[in-house]
Amino acid sequence: MSNLVLAITEQIDGQFRKVTFEALSEGRRIASATGGSLAALVLGSDVGSLADELGKYGADRVLVADNGALADYTTGAYTNVVGALIHQESPAVVVIGATAQGKDLSARLSARLDAPLAMDCVAVSIDDGQLTVTRPMYGGKILAEVQMDGDPKIIALRPNAIAITEADGGGAVESLEIDPGESKIKVLEKTLETGKVELTEADIIVSGGRGMGGSDYSVIETLADLLGAAVGASRSAVDEGWRPHSDQVGQTGKVVSPNLYLACGISGAIQHLAGMGSSKVIVAINKDPEAPIFAKADYGIVDDLFEVIPCITEEVKRIK
Amino acid sequence: MNIVVLLKQVPATESLVSVAADGVSIQTGDLKWVINPYDEFAVEEALRIKEAHGGSVTILSIGSDKAVEAIRTALAMGADTGVLINDEAAIGRDALVTAKILAAALKGMSYDLIIAGQRAVDGDNYQVGTAVAEYLGIPNISLVIKAEVTDGAVQCHRTIEGGTVVLEAPLPALFTTQRGLNEPRYASLPGIMKAKKKPLETKTLSDIGIQPGDLEGPSTRIVRMTPPPERAGGQMIEGESPQEKAAKLVKALREEAKVI
Numbered sequence: 287m288s289n290l291v292l293a294i295t296e297q298i299d300g301q302f303r304k305v306t307f308e309a310l311s312e313g314r315r316i317a318s319a320t321g322g323s324l325a326a327l328v329l330g331s332d333v334g335s336l337a338d339e340l341g342k343y344g345a346d347r348v349l350v351a352d353n354g355a356l357a358d359y360t361t362g363a364y365t366n367v368v369g370a371l372i373h374q375e376s377p378a379v380v381v382i383g384a385t386a387q388g389k390d391l392s393a394r395l396s397a398r399l400d401a402p403l404a405m406d407c408v409a410v411s412i413d414d415g416q417l418t419v420t421r422p423m424y425g426g427k428i429l430a431e432v433q434m435d436g437d438p439k440i441i442a443l444r445p446n447a448i449a450i451t452e453a454d455g456g457g458a459v460e461s462l463e464i465d466p467g468e469s470k471i472k473v474l475e476k477t478l479e480t481g482k483v484e485l486t487e488a489d490i491i492v493s494g495g496r497g498m499g500g501s502d503y504s505v506i507e508t509l510a511d512l513l514g515a516a517v518g519a520s521r522s523a524v525d526e527g528w529r530p531h532s533d534q535v536g537q538t539g540k541v542v543s544p545n546l547y548l549a550c551g552i553s554g555a556i557q558h559l560a561g562m563g564s565s566k567v568i569v570a571i572n573k574d575p576e577a578p579i580f581a582k583a584d585y586g587i588v589d590d591l592f593e594v595i596p597c598i599t600e601e602v603k604r605i606k
Numbered sequence: 607m608n609i610v611v612l613l614k615q616v617p618a619t620e621s622l623v624s625v626a627a628d629g630v631s632i633q634t635g636d637l638k639w640v641i642n643p644y645d646e647f648a649v650e651e652a653l654r655i656k657e658a659h660g661g662s663v664t665i666l667s668i669g670s671d672k673a674v675e676a677i678r679t680a681l682a683m684g685a686d687t688g689v690l691i692n693d694e695a696a697i698g699r700d701a702l703v704t705a706k707i708l709a710a711a712l713k714g715m716s717y718d719l720i721i722a723g724q725r726a727v728d729g730d731n732y733q734v735g736t737a738v739a740e741y742l743g744i745p746n747i748s749l750v751i752k753a754e755v756t757d758g759a760v761q762c763h764r765t766i767e768g769g770t771v772v773l774e775a776p777l778p779a780l781f782t783t784q785r786g787l788n789e790p791r792y793a794s795l796p797g798i799m800k801a802k803k804k805p806l807e808t809k810t811l812s813d814i815g816i817q818p819g820d821l822e823g824p825s826t827r828i829v830r831m832t833p834p835p836e837r838a839g840g841q842m843i844e845g846e847s848p849q850e851k852a853a854k855l856v857k858a859l860r861e862e863a864k865v866i
């Protein structure tokens with residue numbers, strides 16, 4: 287076994303997801319703390335030109351698996367390629383983003399390689415060579431420190447939890463010839479909403495709950511657009527049919543950790559907090575001064591959201 | 607169509623959870639236990655597929671005596687049979703070992719389709735379903751909001767960041783659930799009565815061919831559990847008018863919190 291750290295990158299339509307840079311940054315820190323080196327793996331079709339960008343986040347080597355069969359993520363093909371590469375390179379640690387793709391791939395890899403996996407980690411520490419990760423459990427009601435026995439140790443990082451740092455890496459590009467094999471799964475269709483900020487990657491989220499009173503979210507959308515923010519919702523708003531399921535934040539929705547979370551007309555039920563409690567700064571706007579959300583918010587405004595939010599929008603415009 | 611649902615009993619989502627004296631587990635004293643919400647979606651979907659295509663729905667769970675309740679609830683919703691693996695050496699293991707045990711049990715069962723939750727909301731591992739599929743050597747599709755069984759295959763709409771992908775896997779296959787898939791039914795009174803007579807088998811590890819040494823290997827170990835840092839309920843922004851409050855908030859977000 288080497289002391290190589292392998293960071294698995296993720297791109298969608300030719301652009302790396304932000305969590306890729308987070309995984310590389312953490313990978314660099316682990317490599318530096320263990321006297322190892324960092325390799326980044328890029329998978330996809332026609333992705334060769336992307337490789338250059340990665341040296342700047344500390345990758346010593348950039349391994350590129352460019353193959354038509356990897357154009358879209360499928361569990362089988364991706365697991366075959368990454369699994370074979372891991373056999374070949376024997377990394378000590380594998381870092382990946384805990385996205386829809388990363389969760390699926392890391393879980394399948396863990397079983398294939400008989401390697402321990404810690405999912406959705408928010409911090410990594412190394413003390414005397416001992417790797418410890420922190421991961422939320424019970425919807426964030428508990429933080430667990432976890433150690434792993436076995437190799438390689440697979441760490442899947444929660445998006446938006448890890449600081450991105452630039453570092454010098456050689457970034458030597460190597461192309462890989464690994465057969466993705468036959469895929470049992472066929473991709474029939476892919477639909478991406480363009481121009482929409484993804485909730486799990488957003489720096490700022492403006493969320494509306496039952497207090498929105500209907501499907502007209504324009505006050506929230508206007509503010510969100512101005513801030514480059516994503517729009518979220520409580521389960522009640524989704525159950526009412528005001529917002530799509532993909533907007534739901536919470537224990538049965540998305541888990542997010544933006545820098546700023548504005549909860550508008552949301553009471554602060556424990557299942558909602560499970561999805562946004564790790565936000566860095568929380569603002570609550572609610573007309574009920576007793577709403578439980580205020581106990582978790584850094585800043586609270588008691589008022590009608592339809593009165594306050596347009597004023598916030600004006601104020602942001604004024605200072606920008 | 608023989609469908610198996612992987613089901614875990616977990617503390618209800620509204621539970622307050624605190625760390626036990628050993629520092630590496632939680633206090634279970636007065637928790638209310640329910641079917642993992644994502645597994646409830648799995649049960650509902652299995653029932654709908656059975657209603658459309660015929661066949662049977664089997665609930666498979668690893669758990670202690672109290673997990674019988676969760677399986678009975680699924681039987682009351684309409685599932686046909688239950689299998690509980692109740693063995694001290696099987697309960698509370700990490701995700702990979704859990705998946706190995708479930709896969710061993712499945713090898714002795716007949717299945718065309720397996721449905722699991724995307725995650726159990728206790729450990730939040732997002733791992734067991736996918737790992738089971740690997741151990742069985744069958745394809746898996748995770749985070750599914752729509753599933754349709756056609757001739758020997760299942761078509762699934764899978765959610766990804768910012769969109770959806772439609773995928774097709776030949777059976778046997780496994781998929782994991784995402785909210786949006788369905789609204790689980792409630793168990794009816796007649797359903798609850800019938801459930802009492804439905805077969806529920808309890809098995810040990812040796813019943814499914816696992817010897818004590820088989821489960822050694824890589825593992826994840828919790829070395830410490832802590833409550834998350836208390837959010838010190840912050841500052842209420844006062845003002846005469848919405849404009850004044852808005853101005854103070856924006857100033858604070860810009861100058862104090864530095865987030866906009």
Ligand SMILES: Cc1cc2nc3c(=O)[nH]c(=O)nc-3n(C[C@H](O)[C@H](O)[C@H](O)COP(=O)(O)OP(=O)(O)OC[C@H]3O[C@@H](n4cnc5c(N)ncnc54)[C@H](O)[C@@H]3O)c2cc1C
Nearest residue numbers: 495496497520521536537538551552553557558573574591
């Ligand atoms: C198994 C399970 C899983 C769940 N998962 C989730 C989940 O993932 N996400 C989630 O969000 N919930 C989840 N819930 C539901 C959760 O328990 C709450 O019911 C839900 O979060 C409440 O949504 P809300 O805050 O929008 O609505 P409410 O609790 O009804 O609160 C609405 C708030 O809006 C305020 N308001 C009304 N009008 C205005 C106005 N004009 N201006 C300002 N404020 C106003 C009110 O004072 C009130 O505080 C789950 C529940 C269960 C049982």
Ligand SMILES: Nc1ncnc2c1ncn2[C@@H]1O[C@H](COP(=O)(O)O)[C@@H](O)[C@H]1O
Nearest residue numbers: 612613668722723725726731732733734
């Ligand atoms: N003890 C268990 N018994 C049966 N199924 C389980 C068990 N643990 C996990 N699962 C299944 O695997 C899914 C994902 O769990 P996890 O990987 O622990 O988050 C759950 O939603 C269940 O469908």
